[in-house]
Amino acid sequence: MRLKGLHHISSLSANAEKNLAFYRNILGMNLVKKTVNQENTSNYHLFYADQQGSPGTELTFFEIPNLAAKRDGTNRVSSISLLVPSIESLTFWKDRFTRFQVNHENIQEINGIPSLPFEDPEGHRMVLTPDVHATLDVTNQTDDIPQEQAILGLGPVTLVVQYLEATSQVLTNVLGLTQVRSYEKNNTSVHVFEMSDSGLNGQVHVEQQKDTAKSREGRGSVHHIAFRVETEEELKQWVERLENEGFQTSGFVDRYYFRSLYFREPNGILYELATDGPGFDIDEDLASLGKKLSLPSFLEPDRKEIEAKLKPLRT
Structure with a gap:
């Protein structure tokens, strides 16, 4: 029972079309699954990743039209990182952000690593972080984003919490992460926890x-973070373990493309554990990922009604 790194990060958007324009056209990420929120099939759920939709590269967005602006505060995911191949890549991206008028800061050190903070058009806070020891394949290149600059996948995620010790206990004693160091940011200590053998992705x-x-969710905020579990059998063991630890969980959930478990840590941040498979090619060829509206088999009988409620999304 060992977590393998970040699986995906899911955030909130008020406009799927504008979201797609930014993440596909500006960041060069692949839309690997165009589907719906399984709890509210009137709205899109978009998945961006490498060309194979590999766990550890997935950034997803729930569309909620007319969603109010977020309110920053404590007890939230304050920023996420996307990995790039080298320190030199940051200059390419800084110039690209300037050209496309993307809100960004100067290149700066975060945890001793040169990094580039930026925001998407809805205020979703992200950081480009070079991962010179990356093992992920680079498969996000486009006509104007060369392979040596393209986004690799997910990097460190940063939480802001009211009670540090409570979150620390869950990360270490329950989920098995190790506290490896701390660094200073705006005169505040930031504590680094790591999943073994996962590098910056863990x-x-x-x-x-x-x-x-306390923060309030809204457009541009992170909804939950998901960690990788290898198999369904292991995920079921995690359900038992977390419930024995006194957590209220979702139990075993079938998301069709992967299996999941959800629970909240004491500061209210939502965690998910998700299996590596079956994968996004369960209902589409790899070459065709994201080209059409995909529905899990249990929603397929309602396709006509679901499509009638969705605004067409140009892909």
């Missing part, structure tokens, strides 16, 4: 903001 950074007002 890091969670935690900052305590005890006296800050």
Whole structure:
């Protein structure tokens, strides 16, 4: 029972079409699955990843039209990282962000690594982080984003919490991460937790903001973070383990493309454990991923009604 790194990160958007334009056209990520929110089939759920939809490269968005703006505060995922192949890549991306008027900061050190913070058009906060020891294949290149600059996958995720010790106990004693170091950010200590043998793809950074007002979800905020579990059998063991630890969980959930388990840690941040398979090619060829609306088999009988409620999305 060992977590293998980040599986995916799911966030909120008020406009799927504008979201697609940014993540596909500006960041060069692949739309590998155009589907719907299984809890509200009136809205899109978009998955971006490498060309194979590999676990560890997936960034997903739930569309909620007319969603209010988020309110920053404590008890939230404050930023996520996307890995790029080299420090030199950051200059390419800084110039690209300037050209396309993407809100970004200067290149700066975060945890001792030169990094480039930026935001998408809805205020979703991200950081480009070079991973010179990356083992992920680079398969996000486009006509104007060469292979040596293209996004690799997910890097460290940063949490801001009210009670550091509570989150630390869950990450280490329950989920099996190791606290490896800390660094200073705006005169505050940020604590780094790591999944073994996962590199930057297996890091969670935690900052305590005890006296800050609590955050409120909205457009541009992260909904949950998901960690990789290898098999369904192992996931079922995690259900038992977490419930024995006193957590209320979702139990075993079939998401069709993977199997899941959800629970909230004491500061209210939503975690998911997700299996590596079956994968996004269960209902589409790899060469055709994201080209059409995909529905899990249990929603397929309702396709006509579901498509009638969705605004067509140009892909």
